[in-house]
Amino acid sequence: MEPQFTLLPKVINGSIAGVVGVTCVFPIDLVKTRLQNQQIGKDGQRLYKNMLDCAIKTCRNEGFFGMYRGSGVNLLLITPEKTIKLVGNDFFKYYLGGNTKKLPLHLEMLAGAGAGLCQVSITTPMELLKIQLQDAGRTATVQTVKSGAQPRTEFRLAGFLITRDYSVTPVAANSGAMRLSATDVALQLLRDKGLFGLYRGCGATLLRDVTFSAIYFPLFANINARGKRRKDSSQAVFYHSFISGCIAGSVASVSVNPFDVVKTRLQLLKKAQGEQSYAGILDCFRKIFQQEGPTAFFKGAGCRILVIAPLFGIAQTVYYLGVAEFVLGTKQM
Numbered sequence: 001m002e003p004q005f006t007l008l009p010k011v012i013n014g015s016i017a018g019v020v021g022v023t024c025v026f027p028i029d030l031v032k033t034r035l036q037n038q039q040i041g042k043d044g045q046r047l048y049k050n051m052l053d054c055a056i057k058t059c060r061n062e063g064f065f066g067m068y069r070g071s072g073v074n075l076l077l078i079t080p081e082k083t084i085k086l087v088g089n090d091f092f093k094y095y096l097g098g099n100t101k102k103l104p105l106h107l108e109m110l111a112g113a114g115a116g117l118c119q120v121s122i123t124t125p126m127e128l129l130k131i132q133l134q135d136a137g138r139t140a141t142v143q144t145v146k147s148g149a150q151p152r153t154e155f156r157l158a159g160f161l162i163t164r165d166y167s168v169t170p171v172a173a174n175s176g177a178m179r180l181s182a183t184d185v186a187l188q189l190l191r192d193k194g195l196f197g198l199y200r201g202c203g204a205t206l207l208r209d210v211t212f213s214a215i216y217f218p219l220f221a222n223i224n225a226r227g228k229r230r231k232d233s234s235q236a237v238f239y240h241s242f243i244s245g246c247i248a249g250s251v252a253s254v255s256v257n258p259f260d261v262v263k264t265r266l267q268l269l270k271k272a273q274g275e276q277s278y279a280g281i282l283d284c285f286r287k288i289f290q291q292e293g294p295t296a297f298f299k300g301a302g303c304r305i306l307v308i309a310p311l312f313g314i315a316q317t318v319y320y321l322g323v324a325e326f327v328l329g330t331k332q333m
Contacts, residue, residue, distance in 0.1 A: 010087045012324035017315035018082025022074055024314060025307045027067035031055050032303035033134040036264045039275045040292060051303050070133030073182035077126035081119055086319050088115035089217045108218035116213030117206070124205045125198040128189075128267045129182040135268060185269070204263035204281050212256045220248035220316065241320050245313035253308035258297035260304065261288065 031054045040046055048054035058066055092111035097103045103111070189197035227240030236244070253260075262284045271277060276291065278284035288296050 007087065009324035009328055010090060010319075011083050012327075013319045013321075014083035014086040015079040016323055017086065017318035018078040019075060020318055021082070021311040021314040022071070022078045025311045026071045026074065027055070028303050029307045030058065030067055030069060030134045032300040032307060033131055033264060034058070035303060036261050036300040037131075037135050037268055038299070042274075051300075069136065070130040070182070073126060073129045073133070077122055081122040081126060082315060084119045084122060085115050085213065086315065088118045089213065091115075105218055108221060109214045112213040112215070112217030113210045115217065116210040119213075120202065120205050120209055123209055124200075124202045125186075127205065127263070128198060128200055129185055131264060131267050132185045132269055133182060189269075200269075201263050201267035204259060204266050204284075207281070208256045208259035208263050211259065212252045215255055216248050216252035216312070219251060220244050220312075223247055224316075235320050238317050238321060242313040242317040245316035246309040249308040249310075249312035250305045253304045254298075254301055257301045257304055258285075261297050261299055 031051055034054055035048060035051065038046055038048055048057065055067070062069070089111055092114040093103060093108070096107045096111055186198065189200075193200075224236050224241055224244040227236035227244065229235065230237055235241075262281060265284055265288070266278055266281070276287055278287060
């Protein structure tokens with residue numbers, strides 16, 4: 001008898017996979033966002049030299065929990081986002097394939113692209129809000145005092161001036177300084193721009209996510225299919241699913257990194273003083289290429305691999321472990 005597509009277990013597995021994966025890799029994602037948004041100053045100055053330097057300065061200036069800035073909105077929305085992505089791919093594969101277990105490559109890519117297209121409804125506002133919070137510690141006028149003084153970062157959040165030296169414990173210039181929150185950003189956008197304000201950068205998000213999913217899912221499926229099977233199951237052993245997710249995630253993430261850089265730049269609402277603004281996707285591509293060179297499109301690529309590889313390795317492993325099927329007592333597809 002042909003196995004039926006059962007939605008509830010897949011939704012539960014997708015939710016667990018998303019929360020576990022994001023919790024593990026979020027600090028690296030924050031570093032990636034800050035590196036991608038960083039623009040080189042007129043004198044070649046930059047706040048962060050590399051991935052490690054960014055992580056150290058962020059942790060020193062904002063504390064350990066500063067590395068999780070923006071994680072709340074991500075954890076809240078990652079459940080529907082990852083569920084749509086993982087379940088969507090299975091849904092499209094099931095209905096494109098009919099009775100065929102193995103789809104041809106072009107249909108696997110189409111199923112993946114369909115999943116990426118569906119998830120954008122959640123991904124765009126989630127990433128828009130997350131980026132504002134992640135980048136709040138960088139979007140500043142970075143004044144490097146050439147007379148031997150230490151670099152200092154000054155920026156405004158909710159109208160309060162915050163000043164931070166790299167070597168001291170961060171202290172707000174005003175004891176009543178408010179912390180930027182996803183709720184503040186979302187409400188301001190809704191007041192100023194309406195619902196569409198939350199979908200700023202939607203076109204670039206589509207470019208990234210549809211392309212990513214069209215590459216990732218077929219690659220994962222083909223690598224995973226070559227692994228050792230679990231006893232009395234057609235599913236691969238968990239460690240092979242993890243490795244398959246890591247490999248496919250690494251390849252897909254590097255492939256779409258230029259789109260990710262453009263999306264991140266377009267979604268940033270508050271630029272640091274003197275930083276470039278962009279009129280749209282093509283304008284952003286052109287200005288980055290002219291002003292920063294082609295290598296700028298791969299800013300944060302190392303971080304993105306470190307985020308996406310384990311994120312999808314963990315997510316696919318949890319998804320295919322069949323936790324929900326075990327709890328609900330249903331048979332895994």
